[in-house]
Structures are given as C-alpha cells and as structure tokens.
Amino acid sequence: MNGTTDPGLMKGAMMNKTLKYVGVAGLGAALFASLPAWAQAAAPAPTVNKGDTAWMMTSTLLVLMMIVPGLALFYGGLTRAKNMLSTMTQIGAVACLAMLIWVMYGYTMAFGDGGNDFVSGFGKAFLAGITPDSTAATFTAGVAIPEYVFICFQMTFAAITIALVLGSVVERMKFSAVMVFGAVWLTIVYFPVAHMVWASGGLFFKMGALDFAGGTVVHINAGVSALVAALILGKRIGYPTERMAPHSLTMTGIGTGLLWVGWFGFNAGSALEANGSAALAMINTFVATAAAALAWMLVERANGHKGSALGFCSGIVAGLVAVTPAAGNSGPFGAIILGAVASVVCYYAVSFLKPKLGYDDALDAFGVHGVGGMIGAIGTGIVYAPTLGGPGKPDFNMGHQLIVQIEAVATTIVWAGVGTVIAIYVAKAVTGLRVSPEVEREGLDIGEHGERAYN
Amino acid sequence: MKLVIAIIKPFKLDEVREALTEIGVAGMTVSEVKGFGRQKGQTEIYRGAEYSTNMVPKIKIEIVCASDLADKVVESIQASANTGAIGDGKIFVLDVGQAVRIRTGETDETAL
Numbered sequence: 130m131n132g133t134t135d136p137g138l139m140k141g142a143m144m145n146k147t148l149k150y151v152g153v154a155g156l157g158a159a160l161f162a163s164l165p166a167w168a169q170a171a172a173p174a175p176t177v178n179k180g181d182t183a184w185m186m187t188s189t190l191l192v193l194m195m196i197v198p199g200l201a202l203f204y205g206g207l208t209r210a211k212n213m214l215s216t217m218t219q220i221g222a223v224a225c226l227a228m229l230i231w232v233m234y235g236y237t238m239a240f241g242d243g244g245n246d247f248v249s250g251f252g253k254a255f256l257a258g259i260t261p262d263s264t265a266a267t268f269t270a271g272v273a274i275p276e277y278v279f280i281c282f283q284m285t286f287a288a289i290t291i292a293l294v295l296g297s298v299v300e301r302m303k304f305s306a307v308m309v310f311g312a313v314w315l316t317i318v319y320f321p322v323a324h325m326v327w328a329s330g331g332l333f334f335k336m337g338a339l340d341f342a343g344g345t346v347v348h349i350n351a352g353v354s355a356l357v358a359a360l361i362l363g364k365r366i367g368y369p370t371e372r373m374a375p376h377s378l379t380m381t382g383i384g385t386g387l388l389w390v391g392w393f394g395f396n397a398g399s400a401l402e403a404n405g406s407a408a409l410a411m412i413n414t415f416v417a418t419a420a421a422a423l424a425w426m427l428v429e430r431a432n433g434h435k436g437s438a439l440g441f442c443s444g445i446v447a448g449l450v451a452v453t454p455a456a457g458n459s460g461p462f463g464a465i466i467l468g469a470v471a472s473v474v475c476y477y478a479v480s481f482l483k484p485k486l487g488y489d490d491a492l493d494a495f496g497v498h499g500v501g502g503m504i505g506a507i508g509t510g511i512v513y514a515p516t517l518g519g520p521g522k523p524d525f526n527m528g529h530q531l532i533v534q535i536e537a538v539a540t541t542i543v544w545a546g547v548g549t550v551i552a553i554y555v556a557k558a559v560t561g562l563r564v565s566p567e568v569e570r571e572g573l574d575i576g577e578h579g580e581r582a583y584n
Numbered sequence: 585m586k587l588v589i590a591i592i593k594p595f596k597l598d599e600v601r602e603a604l605t606e607i608g609v610a611g612m613t614v615s616e617v618k619g620f621g622r623q624k625g626q627t628e629i630y631r632g633a634e635y636s637t638n639m640v641p642k643i644k645i646e647i648v649c650a651s652d653l654a655d656k657v658v659e660s661i662q663a664s665a666n667t668g669a670i671g672d673g674k675i676f677v678l679d680v681g682q683a684v685r686i687r688t689g690e691t692d693e694t695a696l
Contacts, residue, residue: 372635374628437629437630439630443631479631480631484633
C-alpha cells in the first residue's frame with residue numbers, strides 16, 4: 130500500500146487500512162498521498178466482488194453474535210445469579226449505544242478523510258456522502274467492498290470493545306453510569322486508537338505496527354481500561370472474603386463456544402476479502418485457541434489443581450485474544466506457541482497477580498484481554514518472522530519490529546488509561562457511578578432493572 | 585408410634601425406598617438438605633479464587649411407623665444406605681404423640 134514499506138508488513142498493519150473512495154465526492158488529498166500509484170491514477174473503479182461482500186457481511190454478523198449472546202452469556206454466567214440480567218443488559222445496551230454513536234461520528238473520527246496521527250476529519254459525520262455505491266478498499270489492488278459493509282464490520286468492533294471493558298465493573302456499577310461511561314470512552318479512547326492503528330494516516334499505522342484484527346485496539350484497549358475503571362470504582366462489597374463463585378459455568382461454556390465461532394468473523398473477516406489471508410487467519414484462530422485451552426488446564430495441573438471447565442473456557446478466550454493481532458501475521462505453528470504462552474501467562478495474571486495486588490477485576494477483563502492482548506501484540510512481532518513460518522519477507526527485522534510493537538502497546542496503555550480516568554469521572558459526576566450498598570447486596574437485577582433472571 | 589429420621593447419601597435414596605417398601609412402610613417424606621459431620625466439604629477453585637464448601641448435600645427421610653416396626657425400619661435403612669465410607673449418614677428415632685389423616689380424620693396408627 131505504501132511504496133516505501135514492506136507491503137506484507139503494511140498489509141498486516143492496516144487490516145482496515147487505506148480506504149479508497151472512488152466516485153465519492155470530497156476526497157482528501159492527504160489520504161491519497163499514502164496510496165499507491167494505481168489508486169492515484171484516474172484508475173478504473175475498483176471491482177466489488179460478490180464473494181468478498183458476502184463473506185464480509187457474514188463476518189460482521191459473526192462479530193455481532195460474539196456480543197449478543199456470546200459475551201453476554203460468557204460474562205453473565207461468571208457473575209452471581211442476582212446480577213445475571215444486569216450483566217447481560219449492560220453488554221447489550223452499551224453495544225447498541227456504540228452502534229448509534231459509530232454512524233453519527235465514530236466512523237468519521239476513525240476512518241474519515243484527512244485528520245492527523247490521532248483522529249480523522251469529521252467530513253463523514255452522520256455518514257455524509259456515503260451511498261450504496263461507495264466502496265472501501267481491501268488489501269488487493271482494484272478489489273473493494275461496499276463502504277456500508279465496512280462501516281458495519283467496524284461498527285461491531287467498537288461495540289464489542291466497550292462491552293469487554295464492562296467485565297471488570299459488573300455487579301456494582303449503575304446502568305446509567307455504564308451508558309455515560311460508554312459514550313465518553315468510545316469518543317476519547319476507542320475512535321482515536323482505532324484511527325491510530327488502522328487508518329492510513331494513523332500513528333501506529335505509519336510506524337508499521339502489526340495488528341491484524343485488533344489486539345491493541347480491542348483487547349489491550351479494553352483490558353487496560355477495565356483495570357483502571359475497576360480501580361476507580363472500587364471492590365464489590367465482600368470481595369475477596371465472601372463467596373463469589375460463577376453462578377452458571379454452563380452459560381459461560383455456551384458463551385465461550387459462541388465467542389470462538391464468532392471470532393472467525395473477527396479474525397478471518399479482518400482480511401476484508403474471502404482469500405488466502407482470511408484462510409490463514411482462520412486456521413490460526415483454530416489452532417492457537419486449541420493450544421491455549423489445553424495449556425490453561427495443564428498449568429492448573431502443574432499448580433496442583435484439577436483441570437477445570439472454567440480454565441478450559443478461560444484458555445479459549447486467552448488464546449483467541451492472543452491470536453487476534455497475529456491471525457494473518459503468523460504461521461499455524463507460531464500461532465500454537467503464541468496461544469499456549471498467552472494462556473499460561475494469563476493464568477498467572479488472574480490466579481496470582483490479581484489476588485496479590487488486590488484489585489477487583491470481577492470477570493478478569495484485564496487479566497485475560499489486557500494481559501493476553503499484550504502477549505499477542507508483542508508476540509506478533511516474533512511469529513511474523515518467515516523463519517518461524519510467518520508471512521514476513523526474508524529481510525524481516527524482528528528486533529526493529531518488536532520495538533515498534535512495544536511502542537504501539539505502550540502508547541495504547543497510556544492512552545486507554547488516561548482516557549478511562551476521564552470517562553469514569555465524567556460518569557461519576559453525572560450519575561454517581563456506583564449503586565447503593567443495599568442494591569449491591571440485593572443484586573442489580575432487582576435494583577437496576579426490576580427483574581430476576583430466574584423465577 | 586415412632587418417627588424415624590434418616591440422613592443419607594442422595595444416591596442411596598432409591599435403594600432405601602425399595603427396602604422400606606418391602607417391609608411394609610407405606611409412606612415417607614423426603615427433603616434435600618445440607619449439613620456436615622465427620623465428612624468434610626470440598627474446595628472449589630475459580631481462576632485461583634478458592635471457596636471451601638463445608639456443607640455437604642444430603643437427603644433427609646422422615647418416616648412415622650408403628651412402634652413395633654421401628655426397629656425393622658432402622659435396620660433396613662442401615663443396611664440399604666450403607667456404603668462403608670464416611671458420610672453415609674445417621675438415623676434418629678423419636679416418639680410420636682399423635683397422628684391424624686387430614687382427609688378422613690382417622691387418628692394414630694390407622695392414619696399412617
């Protein structure tokens with residue numbers, strides 16, 4: 130995409146990269162500056178392939194399925210029975226909010242024309258100028274998908290990311306506070322970070338950071354924000370002395386399955402075409418996850434415990450998180466190692482680091498998504514190497530790539546941390562943030578929604 | 585009349601019921617209960633968070649029978665609920681002052 134950069138590298142870096150809008154008025158010259166010659170010429174309109182379009186529509190819906198009911202059941206099962214509906218409702222509602230904000234101003238902030246390293250221009254606010262004939266470029270010259278499909282696909286990423294953050298704050302945060310926090314957080318954290326990683330003018334994109342499907346944008350971003358939010362919000366009453374066992378690991382298991390299946394839309398869909406790159410992402414999403422599931426159970430055994438169902442589910446999610454940035458940027462055996470390593474590190478993060486530091490990340494959004502995301506993002510700089518079976522070119526410089534990966538990770542951590550502090554305090558000022566101790570003891574299902582999950 | 589209360593392992597309920605039916609026991613009340621004795625509870629671990637459950641699920645059977653049948657009832661439960669392991673449960677026998685069948689108003693042993 131960029132003549133001065135290894136095209137393979139850029140391909141991974143951009144996932145949703147350079148958008149090219151042929152036939153759409155108001156194109157920014159700055160955007161075109163980074164496009165290859167074929168795009169600048171009075172080129173023929175890119176071809177919209179029906180197979181690609183159908184696959185991207187399918188992928189978009191798979192990601193939606195990850196949120197409702199996938200994540201809602203996964204998280205819901207981990208909470209106590211009195212907070213089941215609250216957890217599921219917060220996830221669904223905040224995802225809906227993200228969808229509406231996305232078409233109003235989120236899309237243009239992330240992928241609009243012009244802008245700078247951190248945010249795009251506002252020319253596409255309220256989807257101005259976009260028609261059914263508008264197209265978004267894929268990674269293949271001359272091949273495009275309808276821009277509406279690209280908008281929807283990216284919309285689901287914004288929606289699931291804010292939903293993931295909630296994993297640390299469930300069982301005590303007001304529903305109104307969740308909605309205010311969600312709106313502010315998406316605006317000052319998600320949209321800029323998505324721009325930085327995936328838009329052609331974005332900071333990490335220009336640095337050449339590899340992030341196939343959103344390891345930084347989605348998982349590190351959500352995980353770090355979850356940790357900061359939980360620290361400000363405080364522990365649940367009774368944590369960690371009272372029993373807070375998951376109320377239904379059956380539900381969590383169902384959610385885990387839906388997440389895994391949906392993740393093929395997330396990862397393989399990030400190829401933006403139905404092609405070999407999507408196929409590579411697909412096989413990696415199988416094998417990294419399988420390795421991670423078993424690795425978690427093995428490390429449980431190594432620590433003198435039984436291999437557990439929750440460990441199996443946790444390993445699956447840790448593996449999926451870790452392979453996200455590496456999906457199209459690794460060979461299958463690199464992905465297996467990456468998944469297994471991430472799973473082991475996440476196990477220690479949730480089982481030892483969290484109790485030692487004493488924060489109440491209720492459902493381990495940081496321990497799995499934050500930690501697993503960092504392992505994945507940094508590890509992608511290793512498994513990309515052609516000597517390890519990755520798709521990198523023979524002259525791939527692992528040392529340089531690792532520095533770029535770590536810079537992108539560190540920047541995301543700082544951005545997410547600072548933005549979350551602002552968003553949480555805005556929510557606190559507007560709503561009070563936390564439910565009363567009475568509501569917390571009685572359960573948020575009754576206190577916030579007037580219902581019980583089980584009658 | 586005697587009230588026989590037996591706390592047994594849940595999976596032994598069917599065997600106990602069959603054994604009691606054979607010796608002429610015509611009815612019983614069964615509850616799911618929790619408790620502890622010499623059998624300790626289990627430890628559950630969820631992502632490193634350990635919870636020890638010191639209450640073990642048991643079945644409580646209550647039988648009211650004629651006094652002369654009580655010894656056979658106790659023997660029958662003791663034999664049929666026995667696995668030889670800690671946690672098999674206990675049997676208690678109490679005197680009963682009165683019994684009434686609600687539908688007919690019959691009293692004492694005719695009400696059983």
